[in-house]
Amino acid sequence: MTAIGAGPGTTLVTGATGTTGSRIAARLTAAGHPVRAAGRKAAPVAGAEPVRFDWYDPGTHAAALDGVDRVYVIPPVGDPDPAVVVLPFLRRARAAGVRRAALLSASSIPEGGPAVGQVHRALPGIFDEWAVLRPSWFMQNFTGGHLHATSIRTEGLIRTAAGTGRVGFVDADDIAAVAVHALTDDRAPDTDLVLTGPEALSYDDIATVITEVTGRPVAHRQLSYEEVRDRLAAQMPEEFAAMLAGMDRAVAEGAEDRVTDSVQRLTGRPAGSFRALVERELRLLG
Template sequence: MTVLITGATGTTGSRLSRVLHDRGVPVRRAGRSPAADVRFDWSDPATHAPAVRGVRAIYLVAPPGAADPEPLVIPFLEAARVAGVERIVLLGSSAVPVGSPGPGVLGARLAEFAPHPVVLRPTWFASNFTGRHLHGDSVRRDGEIVSATGEGRIPFIDPGDIAAVAAQALLGALPTGGEPILTGPRPLTFDEVAATLSEVTGRPVRHRRVSVEELSRRHQDDGVPAAFADLLAAMDARIAAGSEDRTTTAVEDITGTAPRSLRSFLAASWRDR
């Protein structure tokens, strides 16, 4: 069973590729990079059918920065349907209900294109503070993280845990139509995250609170399209109101292993630098 991975060089796709390879599952990494197994471009429908030929399952990561990914993704999903793809696992978000306008529409439409759809809905990634991300960049450059979350809490998740769940879903271990919300073990405020970063890195890191409007401008200055920047900033406002202040047992229920803590993830990330 060949699995096609979109976003194969990204945060979860790269980890998923390794997990499936270690299990002996044939993987086809799709992308524009020369290192990809098959050339794939969301904006070039001619690349869609060759990417899905002979594929039984797809890990679907929507085009980054698209506030409304449907026009780009639906032609690809149609190619998958024609190719007889049986299972599609979509990387969604705990902050985006399936069926909601914009990115949420994709999850609601998956069943039109494959008989076994699953939508994974992870919370915010722990790797946001270590990788190429606005938070990670500002930690390294300025010794601060900037948000509009106020006292809101988030149960940050190790992307490796997301990859482990995705592997199970692609191999048929999750019910068709499932929408598991994936979290880390404990919700934290950004003040607590800053304190943890200070301890782990050995240098002071603070949390600077800004307005939603200022946060959107920061995202745009970092190259994020305006509509998507507004969407990201609005998510911070919902976090401040308590939208992510929860945990689930989904990671352990699905993989048999408890989710990794933010502290453990950060400590390992800095140790490996």
């Protein structure tokens, strides 16, 4: 690990209105750290300074980076090759004085793998102080605006190609807590961190927990890889839909059947359970 020297300066949070970005901005500002909240519409977030930022418009990048010394990076969603736009921005950030970067990737994508895996591989060569957060599937996929949450509310169904495979679903609040430590601790992690909840659950288990907590019947409907791919392709680029469906297939084969202690090690407290998340966000399942 390396030390950043002086105390934390201004943090640029990309995707600041999103699931993890909004939580990170809120935690940082609550702790007294100056935050620049970047988004396409420069919307105010948790007392942070809003700034317009578009990955595909380099003209928005200079203002976003002005006076910043660390950055939380959420690659553009749905882009099958985000390195094309993210890596030039990160090199520009380093030249502008940014010293530390925390990148949001995924447990299913290794260093050098597809999509954000290419950004992961390049990150240590750009910054001396860095972290790659590789969370498992978000628990909030079942309570927010995700396809699973929508189908739970409207049909009482969860559709996947994951079969009986298990996933160490993780609470976005825990991801945010780890990110804040990675961005502000005296020493950067200088590694990648696979983040999970305290137990691995199948989608059948997820449906059972939601049913027990809410009193509304929810079931898991198993689909084929092709059915999931085609369903997703109606809403996003075909290549990205195929990648997501492939992740379901990997879950069915056991690729995500694991838990880690990363949340406990970085934050000093245990990761939250899925049942606790559903009890806390019950209103969102209404």
